Amino acid sequence: MVKSSMFYSIFFLKCPRCRQGEFLEANPYRINKMNKVKDHCEKCNLKYSLEPSFYTGSMYVSYAVGIAVAVAVFVLLLIFDEIRDPLSIFGIIVLALVLLMPYIGAVSKSIWAHFFFKYDKEIAVKIRKNVTRT
């Protein structure tokens, strides 16, 4: 995957403007800092929050991402055709959602940030050059 693509930036939790700085304070599975968004990007200095409780709206995104994961798990179960009992299928979908919950939350915040902050190629190139020079 191209490192400056939007999908890379969303799924690997990078800064929406330069797509190089980290978006979260720690890995989503570090429970004590779960999905805590950094104050600003350490590479391009973008402030990640436009207003207080800016990321509350990412709950809507996480609903959609959760549905997408549930559908994906269901389709995988249909393709492999191992489990046909509806209750087992439901249990597996719930288990997948619970296990993926930290990452779904993180990706939702990342998608939410990508709605509001646009990629700036000039800044990205400038930062990349500075990194290679030092």
Ligand SMILES: [Zn+2]
């Ligand atoms: Zn940045």
